[in-house]
Amino acid sequence: MKKKSFRINGEKGGRPKSDTYISTFVIPGFNTVILTEHQYETLLSRYGKVLLEKALTIFQQWLITSPCAVKYAGKNNYAHFRSDGWVINEAKLSTRQI
Numbered sequence: 001m002k003k004k005s006f007r008i009n010g011e012k013g014g015r016p017k018s019d020t021y022i023s024t025f026v027i028p029g030f031n032t033v034i035l036t037e038h039q040y041e042t043l044l045s046r047y048g049k050v051l052l053e054k055a056l057t058i059f060q061q062w063l064i065t066s067p068c069a070v071k072y073a074g075k076n077n078y079a080h081f082r083s084d085g086w087v088i089n090e091a092k093l094s095t096r097q098i
Contacts, residue, residue, distance in 0.1 A: 032063045032064065033059055034074070034076050039076075043081050051088070055088055
């Protein structure tokens, strides 16, 4: 006996996609960096305003100048701001917070 399928013929199964990254938050002065408002607030509470502004500046300059950054343009950039990532380490070095 064949198992009954609950999907409409031709419809893919699985869980629906999350709309987390649909609502992007425009950060004043950093138009090329894409984050949601919740992600920006999380980074702000984690690193503080001064360090986050410096990290955003460094990352935006990298997005504009580096040929490797083409594949990250137009995508969510939250993963680049990890606590052990290069962006935060560069910002700490430039603000001397290490």
